[in-house]
Amino acid sequence: MPSLVAVVVAHDSAGALPACLAALAAEHVPALVVDNASRDGSAVLAEAAGAAVVRNARNEGYGRANNIGVRAAERAVHVLILNPDVVLQPGAVDALLAAAEAYPDAGLYAPRIVEPDGRYFYQARSYLAPYLPNPKGRLAPPSGDACAPFLSGACLMVRRDRFLERGGFDEEIFLFYEDDDLCRRFADAGHALVHVHGAVALHGRGRSSAPERGRVFRTRWHQAWSRAYVARKYGLPDPSLGMLAVNAPKAALSALALRRVGWERYGGSAAGALAALRGRSALAREGLDP
Incomplete structure (x- = not known):
């Protein structure tokens, strides 16, 4: 039984998928791509790269498509949810799994997400967080593993059974704030949100889908x-x-x-x-x- 399966939601993501899937393959993580009715051959490209593919007949949105992918990863213990413009760096998966072993009661684990300008993403407060209050939004990025008020849905790991027990992403949301909502529900259930500093992922922000009018x-x-x-x-x-x-x-x-x-x-x-x-x-x- 695989300890980890990566779920990647694609929508016209052919420009970003190859690097994402190659990095997962290098980390020996099987990938399951949920294709949201792409028009650019994303599904075919993913299959050629060795990924399992679920083809949606229509664009189901980010959270709903991830729920489909997590449910389809029936044999996985953990699932790694990541955008197609995220490229894991060597050792990231081992660091995330080590964190899950070290902090078994935590709910969500996220790598250090490095943005294109070299800075790494860390949100010092969350719109929905009643925990870890930081009313002025003072940014003090951690230098090691730390509990966080929010973890980005661009890349996070979770036990599959725990994700499904919490109801997955809220399916009333098509796009945006589904990760804030998931973090809030995990925190309300008593699970920490853990920033795993030793796991690094590069994020090509805004490159998940090809540009289009409107x-x-x-x-x-x-x-x-x-x-x-x-x-x-x-x-x-x-x-x-x-x-x-x-x-x-x-x-x-x-x-x-x-x-x-x-x-x-x-x-x-x-x-x-x-x-x-x-x-x-x-x-x-x-x-x-x-």
Whole structure:
């Protein structure tokens, strides 16, 4: 029985997948790619690289597709959830598994994620974290293993049975804040979130999917909607009205100035906030309602 299976969700990710899968193969980690209806041959490329592939007929979103992958990895003890633009460095898997053995009661484990500019990702506070409070967001990156208020869904490891017991990613969320929500539920259940400093992964931020027209608007729509959704879920103040008030005028000015980038950015945020206020779901927007 494999101790670890990597689950990689792909959507038009042919440009990033080869390096991701090659690094997993070098670490002797079997990969399961969940293809979200890619149009660029991502699924074929993944199979050629030796990965098992689950083909979704439509784009199910990040969390829902990961849930499909974790359920399909039936023989795994641990699953490593990672974006296709994440490249594990030598020894990262051994360090993560060693951390799981050293801290068996922890819930989630994440490597030191190094960004393209050489800095490593560490979020000093979380929107949803009632634990490890850091109200001013003071950034003091750890120099060794540490409990964290948040672990990025770009790359994290979890016991498969524990992930499924907690319900996996919230399937009402299409994109964004699904990792914040997962971290909150694990912490509420008494499980630590562990930053594993000796495990290193390179993150080509924003390279998971190929660029496409309207992507910025769609991304900002889901960021705004998901923030409102998780706020309501945990009894936090609803940010929708404030987001709408800030972004709608900027969207209008961008439209008048014929600034497409500004219109997509601010218009997407305003539209997502308005949809949340009106009670529209993210799944309905993506045609995923049952």
